[in-house]
Amino acid sequence: MRPFTQHRGRVAPLDRANVDTDAIIPKQFLKSIKRTGFGPNAFDEWRYLDHGEPGMDNSKRPLNPDFVLNLPRYQGASILLARENFGCGSSREHAPWALEDYGFRAIIAPSYADIFYNNCFKNGILPIVLPAAVVDQMFQETAAAEGYSLTVDLAAQTVITPGGEGFAFEVDGERKHRLLNGLDDIALTLQYTDEIKAYEARREQVSPWLFN
Amino acid sequence: MLRTLYDKLWDAHVVHVEPDGMTLLYIDRQLVHEVTSPQAFEGLRINGRKPWRADTILATPDHNVPTVNRRAGIADPVSRIQVETLDANCRDFGLTEFAMNDPRQGIVHVIGPEQGFTQPGVTLVCGDSHTSTHGAFAALAFGIGTSEVEHVMATQCLWQKKSKVMLVKVDGVLAKGVTAKDIALAIIGRIGTAGGTGHAIEFGGSAIRALSMEGRMTLCNMAIEAGARAGMVAADDKTIDYMRDRPYGPKGEQWQAAVAYWRTLVSDPGARFDALVELNAAEIRPQVTWGTSPEMVAAVDGRVPDPTEAPNAVKKADWERALRYMGLKAHTPISEIALDKVFIGSCTNSRIEDIWEAAEVVRVLAGAGRKVAANVKLALVVPGSGLIKAQAEAEGLDVIFREAGFEWREPGCSMCLAMNADRLEAGERCAATSNRNFEGRQGQGGRTHLVSPAMAAAAAMYGHFVDVREVML
């Protein structure tokens, strides 16, 4: 996994609440057996005017000129500004894969759905929670200034605006450590092999019917 | 120390705790389907890893499988590759799989309990958010992403932080024709789709005790639509009766020991919950969603709401967008909403009891001379598993549906998310017993109204929503 330390990038605002993972990556693209290549189909139903299917040449498809990510001023954005309960619905990890492949490194929203939030950390995306009022302010500033960019510093746990204003955010210590260092979860867990085996032996004594 | 059911399940699975509370939790069971697993198997392969305990994994293809003419295989080549990839991965890693043409194949969340693979007291995960379903068995069950699927396969564990626990207490007696699905939608209407975020929900109260295991599964299935990763119901006699003689359940001496343990899987009286929501079952009416989020729900005798009456500006914009997408006007009576398609199925409502409920409505209305209404182009019944399908056929239910004009299909997810050929066309309106009415969920531009099986069956026969309590008098 790609480590996340500090990132400065352009902000794209997605001004709607309860954006679900079906919207982030529609189901027809979940048929892929790969982990990569979902970026061109991120937000497919909002982003294009036609119906997308796997295997299409996305560069030839008609873009929806009204969809915010298609506006010239938000091209190259790497920070997604969103509203509450972002990423609700299906557990598909294809959603963070698509956002990452599109080029997003961080998301800022007042709240996230639990599974999506967790999935982001596994894929080098930092989901930042800021108070609704601060998020509101950022929506206004993004609209007001073309090229509006933010700096995210994971080690310091702050988001810094172009005006130099800093906003602190919370992140769980263990998740932060792993993201900062881009650590492989499985290799880390396997360091606990003895403890897992000891637990397993105890469990087999107590609940033998789970070990048939 | 008084403990909730969640606390007990949690405590029994702790392998290791970090100072900040991050916990390595042991996972007893994993269900696997074709959509969220290929990248996990690929990860294992790249790193030369094997499943820690292959015997704790059960796999089946459900999302992509066709519901007609299976002998001919899967026509869509991309879907076919995904299903074949699952077959190959299960073979390579030595996992049990109920492949597409196995009579036991079905939706993961239906076959787990049916096989006794889901058991009280276990931790159970699947790369699928509706894994909350299995909490109906006093189990800790929740959906995970694909990286975590790989992690559980490789280590039998998962890093988790303890959630808060919400008690949703439903007391009283449901009116006839009102079901677990209506309870679920009424709860979501009350607390919202983010109401349970950060929480596990325990459902309790006399109305929950009165539900069958099927009803409890429907309810726990929808916990995720209230934002809660896990839903659960305490174990009781119904739980234990359901477990008897299941193929993967405990037998003989082990059965006795298991039952003794299962009986402890209840919240201690007086245990503290972080949040409490109370509903009176007698007040719950059949529910119909009108929007693009399960919280956008009304009673069947209600009306489509007016966005100018929304509680705040964000909600107002949401409601306006939803009504535009749904092609509905404020103040329209729910009963005047006409339908193009009807879908009875999904991991929410495709178990035998759901099929019984729908069949009973069809039988009574057909007896009064009705058939599927002319404006309904397609009314599908898709059982949740091959075994349920066989049971329903043995009881002659398929004939009741077919004669009334329904199609009776092979088991799978089908039009719940339209990854196979069953889907809505743009602008089509559907009464569905599934769990999500998101934009495009059942097909791009499709409009979904979530209801119970009885309500869906009645809507098919009338061509618009009707109050099932009235037509079944």
Ligand code: SF4
């Ligand atoms: S029936 Fe629908 S919700 Fe359930 S597992 Fe299948 S696709 Fe998911």
